[in-house]
Amino acid sequence: MVAPPDNDVLWARSLTYSHSGSPALDDVSLGVREGEILAVTGPRGSGKTTLLRCLSGQLVPRRGEVWFNSTPVHTMSALLRERLRRDRFSWIAPEPSLVPELSAWENAALPLLMRGASHRAAKTAAMEWLERLDIGAYARKRPGALLQSQRQRIAVARALVTEPSVLFADEPTAPLHRADRAQVLRTLTTAARSHRITVVLATLDAEVALLADRTVTLLDGRRVNAPRPSEAEGRAACSLSV
Numbered sequence: 001m002v003a004p005p006d007n008d009v010l011w012a013r014s015l016t017y018s019h020s021g022s023p024a025l026d027d028v029s030l031g032v033r034e035g036e037i038l039a040v041t042g043p044r045g046s047g048k049t050t051l052l053r054c055l056s057g058q059l060v061p062r063r064g065e066v067w068f069n070s071t072p073v074h075t076m077s078a079l080l081r082e083r084l085r086r087d088r089f090s091w092i093a094p095e096p097s098l099v100p101e102l103s104a105w106e107n108a109a110l111p112l113l114m115r116g117a118s119h120r121a122a123k124t125a126a127m128e129w130l131e132r133l134d135i136g137a138y139a140r141k142r143p144g145a146l147l148q149s150q151r152q153r154i155a156v157a158r159a160l161v162t163e164p165s166v167l168f169a170d171e172p173t174a175p176l177h178r179a180d181r182a183q184v185l186r187t188l189t190t191a192a193r194s195h196r197i198t199v200v201l202a203t204l205d206a207e208v209a210l211l212a213d214r215t216v217t218l219l220d221g222r223r224v225n226a227p228r229p230s231e232a233e234g235r236a237a238c239s240l241s242v
């Protein structure tokens with residue numbers, strides 16, 4: 001078996017996926033270096049979301065491989081993939097899905113509370129991220145009392161609060177106005193760089209892609225720009241550990 005190049009935290013080879021028989025990804029290979037911000041661009045329906053879902057272990061490719069560090073994700077059980085997603089990854093969706101009964105800070109703190117962090121530690125960390133995202137003043141409000149742009153900032157805080165190894169962001173600023181979009185993206189990318197969080201960012205927006213270190217473009221489920229040599233080749237497999 002071939003394993004990812006040493007400095008790639010995520011590596012995918014020849015990913016192929018169909019949704020109920022309709023092709024969504026076709027032979028896509030890519031690598032993401034630790035701490036890198038990678039933009040995945042392409043028109044609507046080109047396979048961006050499907051790629052992020054395969055890379056994050058939400059979907060198992062019909063063909064091909066996904067590796068996180070030196071661990072094959074494509075052969076993991078559903079339980080292990082779920083644990084990997086919970087412990088090492090975060091996800092930001094285009095529409096924030098928050099718990100309506102919880103306040104803003106409780107929503108942001110939820111991943112830490114679910115991991116068993118103390119109430120005080122979880123609240124402190126959540127408040128820090130809410131402040132950074134300029135919504136500290138709304139920490140006690142419930143999502144229903146907030147604007148969609150404020151709710152999306154809470155979702156961003158919730159994704160960053162655990163300082164994941166990899167943050168998957170699927171059109172994270174789609175619901176935001178231009179000014180909000182720039183501020184949220186600046187916070188997200190600054191936080192990622194300062195905490196060495198790897199980011200895979202699906203976007204239709206060329207301006208958003210400019211903030212990334214590198215861009216992979218999809219068209220009809222295929223990669224348009226050629227993989228760099230290490231993305232295509234990998235290395236001989238050795239020890240496997242998450």
Ligand SMILES: Nc1ncnc2c1ncn2[C@@H]1O[C@H](COP(=O)(O)OP(=O)(O)OP(=O)(O)O)[C@@H](O)[C@H]1O
Binds near residue numbers: 023024043046048049
């Ligand atoms: N759950 C699903 N069932 C059936 N087909 C799907 C499903 N999800 C995606 N598809 C199809 O797979 C292809 C790739 O979709 P995907 O959502 O990955 O693309 P995308 O680039 O993220 O699009 P968008 O920018 O609109 O979110 C499209 O043809 C889409 O219609």
